[in-house]
Amino acid sequence: MNRGGRVALITGASSGIGAAVARQAATSGYRVVLLARRAQELERVRGSMERSDQHLTVVCDVADEKSVERACEIVGQRFGHLDLLVNNAGSGYRAPVQEFDAALARRVLDTNVVGVLLCAKHALPLLKRGRDPVVVNISSVVGRHAVPGQALYSASKAAVCSIGEALRIEWAAHDIAVCTLNPGLTSTGFFGAQANPGKLDDPSLATAHGPEEVARVVLELDRRPRPEVFLRPKWRWLAALRLISPRRAERIFARRIGEHWRAPRR
Numbered sequence: 001m002n003r004g005g006r007v008a009l010i011t012g013a014s015s016g017i018g019a020a021v022a023r024q025a026a027t028s029g030y031r032v033v034l035l036a037r038r039a040q041e042l043e044r045v046r047g048s049m050e051r052s053d054q055h056l057t058v059v060c061d062v063a064d065e066k067s068v069e070r071a072c073e074i075v076g077q078r079f080g081h082l083d084l085l086v087n088n089a090g091s092g093y094r095a096p097v098q099e100f101d102a103a104l105a106r107r108v109l110d111t112n113v114v115g116v117l118l119c120a121k122h123a124l125p126l127l128k129r130g131r132d133p134v135v136v137n138i139s140s141v142v143g144r145h146a147v148p149g150q151a152l153y154s155a156s157k158a159a160v161c162s163i164g165e166a167l168r169i170e171w172a173a174h175d176i177a178v179c180t181l182n183p184g185l186t187s188t189g190f191f192g193a194q195a196n197p198g199k200l201d202d203p204s205l206a207t208a209h210g211p212e213e214v215a216r217v218v219l220e221l222d223r224r225p226r227p228e229v230f231l232r233p234k235w236r237w238l239a240a241l242r243l244i245s246p247r248r249a250e251r252i253f254a255r256r257i258g259e260h261w262r263a264p265r266r
């Protein structure tokens with residue numbers, strides 16, 4: 001199916017996976033709305049995209065309903081509809097439970113969970129006017145296999161999986177396909193962002209996905225939507241095993257996760 005001319009709204013497009021999706025979508029002929037909080041970074045990404053004048057940057061905090069509502073109004077005024085929504089904005093949180101910081105944790109939940117629902121809510125009227133509309137929610141492997149030291153972040157990503165399950169049924173009547181994508185460790189600044197600056201030199205990142213690989217799968221899902229996708233078959237099998245034998249799955253997961261996951265630091 002030709003995706004040229006489709007309108008895509010990508011949250012968290014100022015860096016990492018979101019920026020990679022924006023660039024690939026532009027190369028495939030999409031008109032892209034890049035959304036995040038940092039205006040300069042958004043403009044930098046837009047400037048690096050093909051046909052940069054056809055795309056739009058919108059400064060928005062997905063945790064703030066007014067901000068999301070305004071962003072969707074801007075998209076409506078410029079394009080009139082939306083064909084693809086990629087709920088990618090997210091922030092990390094690592095801390096052993098004894099160091100749990102409730103205020104910081106609420107902020108993460110507001111972004112990772114409430115933000116997905118707010119974007120879905122305010123994008124719905126635009127998606128209803130779209131052509132073969134698709135939503136891709138970026139969860140994580142940790143949404144299905146919780147990681148020690150990341151209970152809050154894992155829970156937020158499990159919530160994203162649940163939101164996908166609920167919306168798929170809720171929006172079937174509108175013919176909107178809803179997909180959940182669960183990347184594993186991806187080589188972006190994500191973990192560095194939370195006071196762990198040395199992380200990108202971590203040797204465990206040698207086995208990580210590149211953001212471009214994740215972006216390719218996002219655009220594949222727009223062409224051929226599927227309910228839930230892992231980038232590596234091992235994570236899919238492990239999710240299935242968890243339903244039958246949770247203890248065995250947990251043991252295998254604990255063996256598979258490298259030092260990167262095992263050392264919970266903030």
Ligand SMILES: NC(=O)c1ccc[n+]([C@@H]2O[C@H](COP(=O)([O-])OP(=O)(O)OC[C@H]3O[C@@H](n4cnc5c(N)ncnc54)[C@H](OP(=O)(O)O)[C@@H]3O)[C@@H](O)[C@H]2O)c1
Pocket residue numbers: 011012013014015016017018035036037038039041060061062063088089090091111115138139140141182183184185186187188189190191193
């Ligand atoms: N990296 C990994 O290993 C990995 C693995 C699995 C899943 N993921 C998920 O992939 C997504 C993208 O992460 P990434 O690895 O690409 O990290 P990243 O480079 O840090 O990107 C996060 C993006 O989210 C935006 N963002 C954060 N809070 C926001 C808010 N309140 N409102 C609007 N935008 C906000 C950031 O932009 P501003 O700061 O400009 O707002 C940034 O563009 C996240 O949902 C993450 O949970 C990452």
